[in-house]
Amino acid sequence: MRPPLVLTVAGSDAAGAAGVQADLKTFTALGVYGASAITLVTSVAGHGPRGTHPLPPDVVRTQIDEVVRDLHVDVLKIGALGTAAIVQTVADAVRTHRDRFGPIVLDPVMIASDGAPLISAEGADALRSELVPLATVLTPNLAEAAQLLGRPQATTIEEMREQALALQALGPQAVVMSGGLLPAEDDAVDVVVHPGGTDLLRAEREAGRHVAGAGATYSAAIAAQLARIADFDRAGELEEIGEEGEDDDLATIIATAREFVASATAHAADWEITRSAQVRRPLNHLITLDKS
Numbered sequence: 001m002r003p004p005l006v007l008t009v010a011g012s013d014a015a016g017a018a019g020v021q022a023d024l025k026t027f028t029a030l031g032v033y034g035a036s037a038i039t040l041v042t043s044v045a046g047h048g049p050r051g052t053h054p055l056p057p058d059v060v061r062t063q064i065d066e067v068v069r070d071l072h073v074d075v076l077k078i079g080a081l082g083t084a085a086i087v088q089t090v091a092d093a094v095r096t097h098r099d100r101f102g103p104i105v106l107d108p109v110m111i112a113s114d115g116a117p118l119i120s121a122e123g124a125d126a127l128r129s130e131l132v133p134l135a136t137v138l139t140p141n142l143a144e145a146a147q148l149l150g151r152p153q154a155t156t157i158e159e160m161r162e163q164a165l166a167l168q169a170l171g172p173q174a175v176v177m178s179g180g181l182l183p184a185e186d187d188a189v190d191v192v193v194h195p196g197g198t199d200l201l202r203a204e205r206e207a208g209r210h211v212a213g214a215g216a217t218y219s220a221a222i223a224a225q226l227a228r229i230a231d232f233d234r235a236g237e238l239e240e241i242g243e244e245g246e247d248d249d250l251a252t253i254i255a256t257a258r259e260f261v262a263s264a265t266a267h268a269a270d271w272e273i274t275r276s277a278q279v280r281r282p283l284n285h286l287i288t289l290d291k292s
């Protein structure tokens with residue numbers, strides 16, 4: 001028996017809300033084995049600005065090489081990368097090992113939800129030129145899409161769609177642009193462009209939402225679902241899960257991942273986990289595991 005497996009290349013969040021920790025919890029919750037190559041470590045000093053400590057690029061490369069050498073990787077997920085040198089290293093590793101894994105989900109992480117920068121300006125440029133073209137699914141929020149394109153932040157759904165299409169033109173099959181904070185809309189609307197067209201995913205916007213790790217959890221859930229599809233495919237069971245063609249698959253996977261994020265957010269609402277209201281709440285990744 002070979003479980004579906006995702007390798008995440010991302011940063012560590014000691015609080016366990018975002019980054020690698022959110023990724024691994026999401027994979028487990030969705031029945032997927034998680035491996036990780038750490039790119040950087042974030043640390044919080046009190047409630048002050050967070051420090052970002054990138055690892056040496058060769059240490060990042062060694063971790064990826066080891067995992068790819070030793071394990072069957074179905075899907076690669078990429079999160080915070082910190083520096084242009086790490087972006088370059090990860091892009092080189094992806095090109096070297098391209099036949100060793102399937103889809104690549106790239107979350108172009110730029111700034112943490114608490115405002116800490118998670119990549120340098122040169123790193124963001126390298127992300128656009130080196131990694132975006134290699135991605136299967138790209139998952140920017142409004143600010144990340146704007147920075148990748150060098151445009152002002154989208155303020156309407158039509159502008160979001162234009163930016164998502166412009167990013168898709170750089171290479172990814174699908175772009176999932178999350179618009180939780182779009183001023184012109186009452187709902188939280190995500191624009192998904194995929195080979196079958198454009199979908200709008202609407203959900204009620206929660207006022208005063210104060211969570212950390214929603215973006216990481218979203219892209220991790222997409223990666224996990226893609227790994228499960230690869231697993232069903234290996235077992236010859238794809239028809240049984242109602243496959244309607246590859247184009248629809250991606251759109252369905254993304255919608256399912258969003259439901260997971262919404263549910264994990266809702267189920268954390270009564271968690272008394274933070275010592276202060278100032279600290280952003282993590283999501284509840286235990287939802288699929290809690291049988292009580």
Ligand SMILES: Nc1ncnc2c1ncn2[C@@H]1O[C@H](COP(=O)(O)OP(=O)(O)OP(=O)(O)O)[C@@H](O)[C@H]1O
Nearest residue numbers: 113141178179180188205206209212213214215216
């Ligand atoms: N206020 C909100 N109410 C409901 N859904 C929201 C809200 N804000 C964001 N979302 C949804 O949550 C999902 C993830 O959002 P997004 O990608 O913007 O998170 P993020 O800012 O990158 O997260 P983080 O930096 O905390 O990891 C998207 O589906 C988005 O639409």
Ligand SMILES: Cc1ncc(CO)c(N)n1
Nearest residue numbers: 011012018019080112113
């Ligand atoms: C390590 C890390 N990666 C990603 C995010 C995105 O919010 C974060 N806050 N921390």
